[in-house]
Amino acid sequence: MLIEKNLLKGRIEKQVEILFNKSIDEANSFEIYQGLSKALIETISKNWLETRKKYESGKQAFYFSAEFLMGRALGNNLINLGVEKEVKEILKELGLDINIVEDAEEDAGLGNGGLGRLAACFMDSLVTLDLPGQGYGIKYKNGIFKQKIVNGFQIETPETWLKYGDVWTICRPFDEVIVEFGDSKVRAVPYDMPIIGYGTENVNTLRLWEAKSINELDLKAFNDQNYDKALKEVNEAEDISRILYPNDSTNEGKKLRLKQQYFFTSASLQDIVRKFKRLHGTDFGKLPEFVSIQLNDTHPVIAIPELMRILCDVEGLLWKDAWKIVEKTFAYTNHTILSEALEKWWIGLYEEVVPRIFQITERIHFQFLDLLEEKYPNDRAKRERMSIIQGDLIHMAWLAIYGSFATNGVAALHTDILKHIELKEWYELFPERFLNKTNGITQRRWLLQCNPELSNLITELIGDRWVTDFSQMKNLEKYSADKSIIENFLNIKLEKKKQLAKYIEETQGIKINPDSIFDIQIKRLHEYKRQLLNIFHILDLYYRLKENPNLEIHPVTYIFGAKSAPGYMRAKGTIRLINEVANLINNDKDIKDMIKVVFIENYNVSAAQLLFPAADISEQISTAGKEASGTGNMKFMINGALTFGTLDGANVEIVEEAGIENNYIFGLKVEDIEKFKKEGYNPNIPYRNTVGLKRVVDALIDGTLNDEGTGLYKELYDSLLKGASWHKPDQYFVLQDFEAFRETQERINKEFSNRENWGKKAWINISNGGKFSSDRTIDEYAKEIWKIAPQRI
Incomplete structure (x- = not known):
């Protein structure tokens, strides 16, 4: 426009x-x-x-997601x-x-990690491709939190992105709906955010719901000067849309999370059904012809029994007719194989918060048991394993697979693991429902906007079609042998590194060397992502430099960015450890700035737009088989960083596209880990036999490092060597992969000095990033799952 x-x-x-x-x-x-x-x-x-x-004239896709990390x-x-x-x-x-x-x-406080950023990229691609799609989520008043680092510890403060309102969200008060819980009702007030596409007149919508009280004030209590009671109902209602992922370490926190999930899915379904009736009347058998709903992970799966409630209780359909509609309407994206992320709700809590939904969920459960009885009459153990309700827990992922027509993984390896390991029995029952949709990112934000210098060079060489057709990037590969082009690219990379260095000095007071290797790990803080492995190696390198000041290495700047969930103490311990090691190294004059460590405070989209273009090394070091896909790896790749990682998630496809010789793969593979699980794994073996590793691990407990008496480091130490009641020692194989990690880091350090060859590898990665556009992903969703076609105004 x-x-x-x-x-x-x-x-x-x-x-x-x-x-x-x-x-x-x-x-x-x-x-x-x-x-x-x-x-x-x-x-x-x-x-x-x-x-x-x-x-409105045709079929639309609706994307239900607990978060949209829009930036x-x-x-x-x-x-x-x-x-x-x-x-x-x-x-x-x-x-x-x-x-x-x-x-x-x-930055809009509507998301936190890769799940939310993926949803944001999908919104951009939907509209750019002129596809009839809309997002539904929650308008969180305070986001997840604003991260402050105080004495190395993460401190959470409110994210006040709405303190002066938000110009990009428009209130639609007359589309308000009422959401009913077991003990209360709340108003769901919609706010619409325009999603503007590139090179199109179309403007799509992200509808976000804000929770409001039915009664704004208990006037009698207020006049009685009981001010807390006067606002009790208001506060309880508004808590629903106050914080993204409230701490759920207590039952009250769990109730609030469940209320959030039911709140936005119920409001969204009421909205969809109301629009359907206005346009198409009450022939709900046609609903799947006009509506396809994608459930982004398990957070919105409660939508399945909620649509049954609306169709049966409100619209008067027979159960069997309603169920046929439901399973033709929903599709489910599985983003993880981590058991804690495959949500399970305690029956007592679920029944208390949403009693009618519990009754419907229970009926779905018994209906599914009938199917299992028919399919596997002589295998009771299998029927019990696959039951939606097991003991006193409701398995939301099982409900999602049964209540939808499609279940997709988000990378080829991840989908393969789902089909043949984690969800093997479900795949055998519903083989036609399983498919892969490798994640993608929008090149408009993650190249065109955040790296205009590189974008201009690309456009000079191949024209600007790549902005909407990322497969055009392959045309760059022929320039990988052109020394002048590679030199030009490397100069751009240096400029982006200088811009990041300036930002870090201005915001954090740390001076870093733009000529050093920028080795960057930016993602949510979780044990399986293994920030701990990264900082252990840095500490080991520090010790080696102290012992041998003449050790020949190219200077390296290690950059971290991550938030830990407020109640995740082991992750908080890792943040404290990273910051303490950074303080130790950055203030040691003996090191002569050969290595520096930076922890980016309050990592968000705006910071990411500086970090991805500046990176030389993309740290993607999750335990093999644990990262469903990753999208940061794609953002690094298209900006000319080399992937240093395990064969996990989309790393597998990245090295397939760009060549394993142009990246750095290390460590255990999925099959190696499966073998360890069968034969047993003793972390004491690498701990005692890997040179230098014991010294690093022992630093957690021998007084070398100080966690201010919190016990966080001792807990980290025990998690590696002793385990806990809920997991085995070193469940993410940090110690086993340490030596391979170190050897590969040494190879990176040596090969970086060959400037021309490094630039060629980076260029080949850029040239082969075309597959990883969210435009490609969304086009596949549209054609193969949602069955929607472009509608250009």
């Missing part, structure tokens, strides 16, 4: 006047940001309306609308830098 510069400037001026009673030359950067954003919404408003009307909207929307140049000129005339105006926007 193009808009004449003076018209756009006039709209910005008008919005600044309305919002702030100022002329545009008086406004500060935040006020300009608000006025500009409102002007853009005004510009796309007609197309937004036309898109909605266009989509800042302004910069992305300027690029997608094609008005970045005009806006830069307008701001320059006002004496403003566009970067300062963009920095006035807070």
